[in-house]
Amino acid sequence: DAGVIQSPRHxxxxxxxxxxxxxxxxxxxxxxxxxxxxxxxxxxxLIYFNNNVPIDDSxxxxxxxxxxxxxxxxxxLKIQPSEPRDSAVxxxxxxxxxxxxxxxxxxxxxxxx
Amino acid sequence: xxxxEQSPQNLTAQEGEFITINCSYxxxxxxxHWLQQHPGGGIVSLFMLSSGKxxxxxxxxxxxxxxxxxxxHITASHPRDSAVxxxxxxxTEGGADGLTFGKGTHLIIQP
Numbered sequence: 001d002a003g004v005i006q007s008p009r010h011x012x013x014x015x016x017x018x019x020x021x022x023x024x025x026x027x028x029x030x031x032x033x034x035x036x037x038x039x040x041x042x043x044x045x046l047i048y049f050n051n052n053v054p055i056d057d058s059x060x061x062x063x064x065x066x067x068x069x070x071x072x073x074x075x076x077l078k079i080q081p082s083e084p085r086d087s088a089v090x091x092x093x094x095x096x097x098x099x100x101x102x103x104x105x106x107x108x109x110x111x112x113x
Numbered sequence: 114x115x116x117x118e119q120s121p122q123n124l125t126a127q128e129g130e131f132i133t134i135n136c137s138y139x140x141x142x143x144x145x146h147w148l149q150q151h152p153g154g155g156i157v158s159l160f161m162l163s164s165g166k167x168x169x170x171x172x173x174x175x176x177x178x179x180x181x182x183x184x185x186h187i188t189a190s191h192p193r194d195s196a197v198x199x200x201x202x203x204x205t206e207g208g209a210d211g212l213t214f215g216k217g218t219h220l221i222i223q224p
Contacts, residue, residue, distance in 0.1 A: 033211060043199065045211040056211060089154060099144050099203050102212070104156040 004105035006092050012111045018080040021108045024073055025094030033102065034067055034077050035091040043091075049075065050098065082112045116140050119200050119215035127223055132187040134218045136200030139181065146212065147174050147185050148199040156199075159185070190222045 005024040013019055025032045033048040047057040052069040060067070064083070069075040079086055089109050093102040118137045126132055136145070147159040160167050160174040162183070167174050171190075176183040187194055200215040 035212075042216050043201070043212075043214040045213075048211050059211075091156060093156075099161075101158045101161050102146070103158065104148075107154055107156075109154075 004092055004094055004103050006090075006105035006108050008108060009106060010109050010111075012113065013082055014113055015083055016081045017112075018078065019082045019086075019110060019112075021077040021090050021092075021110070023075045023077070023092030023105060025075070025092070026103055027073065029094035029096050029103070031095045031098055032069060032075050033093045033095075034075070035093065036088045037091060037107075038088045046077070046090075079110075082110075084112045086110060087112050115215070116204065116213050117200055117202055117215040119198075119218050121218060122216065123219045123221075125221045125223065126190060128191060130190050130222075132190050132194070132220065132222075134185045134198050134200075134220070136183045136185070136215055137181060138183075138200075138202050140202070141205040142181075142202040143205045144203045145176055145183050146201040146203075147183075148201060150197040150199060150217070152196065159198075187220075192222045192224050195221050 007022045030051050034046040035043050036046055037043045044059055046059045047067045048055055049069045065079055067077045089107045091107045092105040095102045116139050120135045144161055144163045146161045149157045149159050162174055162176050171188045173186040197217040197219050199217045201212040204213055
């Protein structure tokens with residue numbers, strides 16, 4: 001397996017634009033996690049899915065953020081409209097069980113100007 | 114107050130030294146993870162443990178559930194071990210579902 005795949009690797013956009021981040025988990029993993037990493041706050045869980053169903057989205061900062069998982073091999077994290085404070089590295093991770101080793105994607109570095 | 118505290122925040126050592134990174138937590142947990150983040154940004158899971166000790170190559174992780182403390186040790190450290198090491202916990206009650214992270218320990222091993 002190629003591991004967790006994220007795209008794009010880098011995204012630069014202007015304030016107010018819509019941003020869509022994509023993730024392909026490892027095949028057979030039932031859990032998918034979206035994390036955000038900033039210098040100020042470190043790593044934070046945004047939302048996670050089990051079998052394509054969102055389980056806990058309490059970490060999603062506000063209504064501008066939304067995440068979907070239409071099938072077992074694809075998830076998106078959307079920010080609309082984007083703001084400069086959304087600039088961060090966004091990681092996707094997947095795991096076989098709820099509490100088990102997580103495999104991280106390479107991350108998407110988002111810059112909102 | 115952070116639920117997960119790591120120490121030291123920064124550590125510089127010479128090649129070959131024995132390294133210890135500490136993680137303390139203030140809540141009940143079901144598991145603790147040690148992660149490694151390379152200078153390029155990628156994150157790799159090193160260990161997940163809920164009791165005792167695990168070893169992989171030159172890396173050893175221990176956890177003391179009663180004392181709410183875990184340590185990550187690196188024996189015979191090498192410059193390629195230079196990275197940020199992050200402790201993360203799965204909180205059992207009253208906390209957010211999923212991983213809660215420490216701020217990380219930035220380790221530099223000089224040749």
